[in-house]
Amino acid sequence: MENKIPGFLLEKPSSPPAMGRLRTSFIENGIHHVANIIKTGYIQWETASEDNFFQQIDARVKVLFLLFFVLIVSLKKDIVPEALIGVFVLILTLMARLDVISFYKRVLFFGFIFGFLIALPSAFNVITKGTIILPVLSLSRPHGFWIYRIPKEIGITREGAYGVAMLTLRVMDSLSISLFVLYTTPFPEIIKALKVLKVPDSFLMIITLAYKYIFIFAKTVEDMHLAIKGRLAGHISDSDARKWIAGRMAFIFKKTRLRCEEIFNAMLGRGFSGDVRIYRARRLRARDWITGAVLFMSGIIFLLI
């Protein structure tokens, strides 16, 4: 019987892509990175726009609170006041009706990575000398190499463990204070509030414009990643991937230069004469003053503890 199967179907399939799989981690990571930025910006914008007590407080009060408390956190040298500041921020978070679980998920994640995990090796007597409270390893004799010394008995010291706990708490406190202000205040308001610190208006304008365009261009970067992902049918070598990335970076650079001209022309079209003046902020209301005073007094108490 005559074989009616087309010839190309009888041919041996072409060899699979090298390594047998598509290696697209740089695309996935890129998309993930961009998506994370857009998501973070959106969540913050949404929570900061809610109609709760702390969201209604003037941004200047909250920015001064942020700077004052971050300074206090960095000055404290014991675990107890650091823990009390942590509890205080938790109370503020509850009062602001923020989503405590997602808020502290982020704080704990960063606190774990940048506080606990990075500092953990310093708990050992190889780094921090002191009384060993948890022996881990015993060597036959101490070892030495150049300026480094490894003692005979290796373990976690009381001083080292205290240092790790202190650093973890400090990182978490600072982060929760920053996130609290960010989740209750729109970013452009925070930037405008920096006027109280005598930051030049032109610099504030640069930050505000950059922030807005980061989100606009983030979408472009995401589209670029999706476009290559959609077209990719075989293996892409690392070298080709790097070339693609360099080309996309150059494209983004040209786009930003082009947008710079457009913005400048739009500014001229609206009568911009070179004098940047961010509008005068409204007067502080009674509740801004009261909240500011309460936060300030709390800060003084934490300083004295």
Add this chain to the structure above:
Amino acid sequence: MHIPDGYLSPETYVPFYGVSLSIWAVALKKMKKTLSVRHIPYLAMASAFSFLIMMFNVPIPDGTTGHAVGGGIIAILLGPWTAVIAVTVSLIIQALVFGDGGITCLGANSFNMAIVLPFVSYWAFNLIRGRSVSGPRLYIAGFLSGWLGLSVAAACCGTELGIQPLIAHGPGGRPLYAPYPLKVAFPAMVLGHMGAFSIVEGAITALVLVYFVKHEPDMIYAFRRKEA
């Protein structure tokens, strides 16, 4: 390399704020003088570009990916003073919005990544390339400028962290801030960067430079500056 809050003592972060503030002021004044009223959109877009560079994950030989800081390539394309403002604004947004780097450490982070990195990269690029405007020497200069810039910035960061146990410790020598001594923090930061992150920075600097040399050499500030 973004130092979080809690790692630097006030004795360290206050002077770094002082140094960075004066350099930001000089940079802003220079840009205003050069670009006049155009400096606002120019610096805003440069800052956006500086932030966006970090969104691209570059495949590295060990099978993972990493991202560049971009200080070197921005300094070569737009000039080191523009890079100072652009990377600083990017760091401010990262610290305030994404919790990447501390508020108290902004001065020190800016010193490392927005001042040391662009200037070292720019100077290294001009020194190594000499008069060449194309060819392997130029690309080697591009790679080494990015690699060296980030490595020197890492050395500064390692030093800032490493001096903490010396200047701030509690009773019994317990560390109050960054716990690792200079003999640990410095090599960890420098060797870690020289062998991985600085290579990504160098590769990105060289590859983006290749693109602009081939297609739009007029856009490269370092070329215009040297010819002038």
